[in-house]
Amino acid sequence: MFVSPQRFNLSTSCCILLAMDESALIELARNGDREAFGQLVNQHRDAVYRFAARWLADSDQALDVAQDVFVRAFDGLKNYRGDSRFRTWLFSITLNAARSVARRQKRRGEIRLDTGADFPDFRTPPDAKAARADAFARAARELADLPEKQRGAVSLRIYEGLSFKEIGEIIGCSEGSARVNYHHGIQKLRENLT
Amino acid sequence: MTNPEECARIGELIPEFLAGRVSEADDKRVRKHLESCVECRSRANAVSLLQQTPMPMPDPGRWDHFVEGVVDATEEKHPPGYWRRLWDKLRGSRGPR
Numbered sequence: 486m487f488v489s490p491q492r493f494n495l496s497t498s499c500c501i502l503l504a505m506d507e508s509a510l511i512e513l514a515r516n517g518d519r520e521a522f523g524q525l526v527n528q529h530r531d532a533v534y535r536f537a538a539r540w541l542a543d544s545d546q547a548l549d550v551a552q553d554v555f556v557r558a559f560d561g562l563k564n565y566r567g568d569s570r571f572r573t574w575l576f577s578i579t580l581n582a583a584r585s586v587a588r589r590q591k592r593r594g595e596i597r598l599d600t601g602a603d604f605p606d607f608r609t610p611p612d613a614k615a616a617r618a619d620a621f622a623r624a625a626r627e628l629a630d631l632p633e634k635q636r637g638a639v640s641l642r643i644y645e646g647l648s649f650k651e652i653g654e655i656i657g658c659s660e661g662s663a664r665v666n667y668h669h670g671i672q673k674l675r676e677n678l679t
Numbered sequence: 680m681t682n683p684e685e686c687a688r689i690g691e692l693i694p695e696f697l698a699g700r701v702s703e704a705d706d707k708r709v710r711k712h713l714e715s716c717v718e719c720r721s722r723a724n725a726v727s728l729l730q731q732t733p734m735p736m737p738d739p740g741r742w743d744h745f746v747e748g749v750v751d752a753t754e755e756k757h758p759p760g761y762w763r764r765l766w767d768k769l770r771g772s773r774g775p776r
Contacts, residue, residue: 523746526746526749527746530746538734542735545738553752556752556753624729639729646695646698
């Protein structure tokens with residue numbers, strides 16, 4: 486369990502929360518139940534971090550964004566109407582937060598140096614391992630260099646398996662336009678990576 | 680000769696195909712198309728490379744305290760008494776207990 490039981494006095498109530506469906510947790514969290522909110526954070530943090538990390542290609546920034554997303558989500562729960570899946574709503578907040586970080590970074594003229602640096606050990610010969618790491622770093626860089634909407638559409642489709650309708654809701658366009666952004670993004674990646 | 684509509688449909692299926700999450704019929708359809716379409720094979724290779732690219736891993740120390748970080752940041756915005764006041768207000772607005 487994520488939240489320390491000593492700190493937040495979770496024990497039996499936590500077990501009940503674990504068995505609750507998402508809409509019940511959302512309702513509780515909306516009414517100020519922080520244990521329920523903690524449970525929602527726990528359920529979605531991996532996906533939110535993953536999307537931010539793929540989009541930004543930076544683990545520290547992605548972690549900052551992921552935490553910021555849940556703080557914003559807590560504030561915004563009262564406005565969440567359940568028209569879209571909760572995760573889709575969180576991804577919309579993630580994209581806005583990641584965009585803000587990227588724009589701030591651009592204004593400061595920062596250069597990202599750690600793209601693709603955190604690779605696990607692949608247990609392959611050094612040369613093959615280095616070539617593989619180079620290919621992965623290049624792929625991450627090419628994805629991060631796509632225009633925002635294309636990057637969002639490609640990331641959400643290939644890593645999260647979202648429908649184009651959901652992708653459109655997140656990146657702020659129609660289902661058809663989400664499709665076009667995905668295909669254009671894939672085409673650019675294909676030209677630059679193969 | 681490639682059919683642009685079929686290429687677009689296959690292009691949309693490729694991520695799920697590579698992840699092994701398509702139906703048997705779609706699996707056959709994608710395989711058959713990729714055998715004859717160089718462009719789509721090339722796109723599939725790019726998607727495959729991206730899917731295999733490891734995600735940048737978070738610092739374990741920060742990751743282990745992720746929820747606490749969120750709660751701390753939330754409490755900074757909403758001081759401790761906020762939760763109790765909010766709860767009392769909501770209970771009160773729903774009539775007698």
